[in-house]
Amino acid sequence: MAGQALSLPRILLSGDAALTVEFSSKIDPEANRRVLALDRAIAEHGLNGVRETVPTYRSLLVHYDPVVTDYDNIRQRLLELAERPAPEIPPGRRWRIPVVYGGEYGIDLEDVARAHDMTPDDVVRRHTEGDYCVVMLGFMPGWAYLTGLDPLLATPRRQNPRTFTPAGTISIGGVQAGVQCLAAPSGWHLLGRTPARTYDIQRQPIFMLEPADMVNFYAIPENEFADMNRAAEAGELVAEQVK
Amino acid sequence: MAKLVIGTVSPATSVQDAGRFGAQRYGLTQSGAMDAFALACANTLVGNSLFTAAIEVGPLGGTFTARGGALRLALSGSMRQASIGARQLTLNESALLADGESLTLTPARTGSFTYLALEGGVQGEPVFGSLSVNMRSGLGSPYPRPLQSGDEINIAEAQPLAHERKLELPAETERPIRVVMGPQDDEFGEATELFLKSDWTLSAASDRMGFRLEGPVIKHNGGHNIVSDGTVSGSIQIPGNGQPLVLMPDRGTTGGYPKIATVIGPDLRRIAQTQVGKKLRFKAMTITEAHVEARRYAKFLASLPGLLREARGSAFNLDALQSANIAGAAVSAMDSVTWQPSPADETSTP
Incomplete structure (x- = not known):
C-alpha cells in the first residue's frame, strides 16, 4: 500500500567490508523485487563508501570501504532505503535465445524426459513455452539464474555435479533454469546449448543479460548452430532482443 | 624496451x-x-x-x-x-x-x-x-x-x-586469523564454538578459488544448502562435509553454502600465505574492532613509502x-x- 513502510530486512555481516541485506531466506519473487529496488535506490541516491553491489534471489550484497564509512552509518542508511516503498521497476528487456536441444548438445534431455514420464519433445515444448525472468547473475561471468521454469520440469540437481559442462549450456536445476556462457562445473541437467554469448569482453555490451530481463527460448535445428556460433564469435548477439 | x-x-x-x-x-x-x-x-x-x-x-x-x-x-x-x-x-x-x-x-x-x-x-x-x-x-x-x-x-x-x-617492515608475530562471525553463523549454533576453538590444517586441495581446511566436522543446524547469495574474499563456507572452505580472490561471486564467518581484510594475506599442511586458528572480533583493524591496515599501506x-x-x-x-x-x-x-x-x- 502506498506510503506504508515495508518490513525491515535482516542486515548480516559479511566481514569488515561488506554487508548482506537479506529480504528472505527463500526463493521469493517479492524478496527479489525488493532486492532489485534497493539495488536501484543505492545506484540512484548514491551511498557514501559503497564500492559495488551484488543482487541475488533474496539478498543484496553491499561491498563498502570501511575507511570511508562505518557499520552503524551504512546499516542505518541501507535500512532507510529498504524501508521505503519500492519504486515500480520498469519491466526488463525481453530476449529470445536460440537453443539446439538434445543429442550431444543436451546430453540430459532424455533422462529428464524419462524422469518426468514425458517424451523429449514434451520437455522441449515446456521449456520453450516458459516465460523466464533473470533473477541473478552469479558464480561465473554471464551465468544467468532464471525463474519461470514449468513446475512439471522441476528436477533435483545431480547427486554428483559434473566438473565440466560446455560453454553455452542451457540447463535446469531444481525449480530454476540457467544460461551459462563459459565452460564450468555444474550439477544441473543439460537440455541444450545456445550459440549466444551472455558474456564477451570483445563486444559491446560485454554482458547481454541484466537482472529483471525476461527470456524465452526457441529451438533451432542442429545445422544452424555452426553459422550462428560463427556470428556470435564475430561479436553478434545472436539472441534477439524483442523489446 | x-x-x-x-x-x-x-x-x-x-x-x-x-x-x-x-x-x-x-x-x-x-x-x-x-x-x-x-x-x-x-x-x-x-x-x-x-x-x-x-x-x-x-x-x-x-x-x-x-x-x-x-x-x-x-x-x-x-x-x-x-x-x-x-x-x-x-x-x-x-x-x-x-x-x-x-x-x-x-x-x-x-x-x-x-x-x-x-x-x-x-x-x-x-x-x-x-x-x-x-x-x-x-x-x-x-x-x-x-x-x-x-x-x-x-x-x-x-x-x-x-x-x-x-x-624495513615490522616483524610479524604468529597469531590467529581474525574473523567477523556471519553472515550465516546462526545456521550453526554451538558448532561456532567448535569452529573457533579448533586447530585447522590447510589441505592440499587448495587453489586461488578457495583454501580448504581439515579438522573437526562443523555440523549445520538445518540443511547445508542455502539459496545462493553473494560471497566476498574471506567468506568461510561450510559445505555438506563440515570442512571449511575459505573463499579466495578467484572465487565464484555467489555460493550456495552457509558462511559461518568472514576473514577480515587485513588477515586475508595471512591465510593466503599459509602453507599446505600447516595449522591455523581463528579468532572472532566484533565489527567495530574489525573496522579499527581495517583503518590501521589502510594507514599502514599508505605509510609504506x-x-x-x-x-x-x-x-x-x-x-x-x-x-x-x-x-x-x-x-x-x-x-x-x-x-x-x-x-x-x-x-x-x-
Whole structure:
C-alpha cells in the first residue's frame, strides 16, 4: 500500500567490508523485487563508501570501504532505503535465445524426459513455452539464474555435479533454469546449448543479460548452430532482443 | 624496451594486481593478488603505485631473464632464496637485472606467493581496470592464463630510481586469523564454538578459488544448502562435509553454502600465505574492532613509502636458507595451464 513502510530486512555481516541485506531466506519473487529496488535506490541516491553491489534471489550484497564509512552509518542508511516503498521497476528487456536441444548438445534431455514420464519433445515444448525472468547473475561471468521454469520440469540437481559442462549450456536445476556462457562445473541437467554469448569482453555490451530481463527460448535445428556460433564469435548477439 | 622472459616457472604463477571491481553483479570474478600487502610492498620498492600489476610467483619458484635492456625489480611476500648469478638478493629490497641476466627463485620456504614487481609495471590491456589473470573467465593480460616458459612480459616506461631501496617492515608475530562471525553463523549454533576453538590444517586441495581446511566436522543446524547469495574474499563456507572452505580472490561471486564467518581484510594475506599442511586458528572480533583493524591496515599501506630506506645494492648472504625445509611449500592443487576442476567448485557450482 502506498506510503506504508515495508518490513525491515535482516542486515548480516559479511566481514569488515561488506554487508548482506537479506529480504528472505527463500526463493521469493517479492524478496527479489525488493532486492532489485534497493539495488536501484543505492545506484540512484548514491551511498557514501559503497564500492559495488551484488543482487541475488533474496539478498543484496553491499561491498563498502570501511575507511570511508562505518557499520552503524551504512546499516542505518541501507535500512532507510529498504524501508521505503519500492519504486515500480520498469519491466526488463525481453530476449529470445536460440537453443539446439538434445543429442550431444543436451546430453540430459532424455533422462529428464524419462524422469518426468514425458517424451523429449514434451520437455522441449515446456521449456520453450516458459516465460523466464533473470533473477541473478552469479558464480561465473554471464551465468544467468532464471525463474519461470514449468513446475512439471522441476528436477533435483545431480547427486554428483559434473566438473565440466560446455560453454553455452542451457540447463535446469531444481525449480530454476540457467544460461551459462563459459565452460564450468555444474550439477544441473543439460537440455541444450545456445550459440549466444551472455558474456564477451570483445563486444559491446560485454554482458547481454541484466537482472529483471525476461527470456524465452526457441529451438533451432542442429545445422544452424555452426553459422550462428560463427556470428556470435564475430561479436553478434545472436539472441534477439524483442523489446 | 626491456622485457622479462619467463624461463622455468612454478605452477600458479600469474600476473595480478588489485583485481576487478564493479562487475561482480554480472558474475565477473574479482581475482587479484592473493597477498595484496606483499604486492604493495614490492611495487613501493620500485617506485610504482601500490597495486600495479606484478608477477605473483607460485610456491615452486622459477627463472626470469631480462632482454632488450636492464630492468629494476623487487621481491616481497613468501620467503625464498633469490639470486642473479652469484649475487644473492634480499626480499623487500630493489635490484637491477642487467640485459641478459637471469633471476632465479627457489621454492618458497615460508608462505606460498612471492611478488615480483617491475619498475614501470607489467604492460598489458586492462579489462575492468585490471590485468589480473582469471583463466576460467578468459581474462588477464598480457596472457589470459598462468605464465609459461617462453612468455614475454613487456614493461611500461618509468623514470628510473636513482638508487636501490629497501623496506624495513615490522616483524610479524604468529597469531590467529581474525574473523567477523556471519553472515550465516546462526545456521550453526554451538558448532561456532567448535569452529573457533579448533586447530585447522590447510589441505592440499587448495587453489586461488578457495583454501580448504581439515579438522573437526562443523555440523549445520538445518540443511547445508542455502539459496545462493553473494560471497566476498574471506567468506568461510561450510559445505555438506563440515570442512571449511575459505573463499579466495578467484572465487565464484555467489555460493550456495552457509558462511559461518568472514576473514577480515587485513588477515586475508595471512591465510593466503599459509602453507599446505600447516595449522591455523581463528579468532572472532566484533565489527567495530574489525573496522579499527581495517583503518590501521589502510594507514599502514599508505605509510609504506615512508618506510623506504636507501639500500647499497645488496649482497646479503642467504646460505642459511639453503638448508631450510621447503617441502611444505608445494600447493599441489594449484591450477596451472589447462582447465581443471577446482576443489572450491562444489560450494559455488550451480
